[in-house]
Amino acid sequence: MTELLERAFTEVSKLPEKEQDAMAALVLEELSSEKRWDAAFAASGQQLSAMARAALREFEAGETRSMDMDRDFPHQ
Numbered sequence: 001m002t003e004l005l006e007r008a009f010t011e012v013s014k015l016p017e018k019e020q021d022a023m024a025a026l027v028l029e030e031l032s033s034e035k036r037w038d039a040a041f042a043a044s045g046q047q048l049s050a051m052a053r054a055a056l057r058e059f060e061a062g063e064t065r066s067m068d069m070d071r072d073f074p075h076q
Contacts, residue, residue: 001009012023058064
C-alpha cells in the first residue's frame with residue numbers, strides 16, 4: 001500500500017461509521033467505473049480504428065474543414 005493511500009485510510013478511519021461506509025462506497029464505485037471504461041475501450045478498438053481510417057480518407061479526399069472555434073463553438 002502506498003503512503004498516500006495509507007494516510008487516506010487513516011483519516012477515513014477517524015470518521016463516524018456511516019461516513020466511512022460512504023467513503024468506501026465512493027472508492028468502490030470509482031474502481032468499478034474504471035473497470036467499465038477499460039472494458040468499453042478494449043471492446044471498441046476495431047470500431048475506433050475503422051472510424052479513424054474513414055476520417056483519414058475523408059481528410060485526404062478534401063471532405064473536411066479546419067475547426068473554427070467561433071463558428072463551431074459560438075459563445076453563449
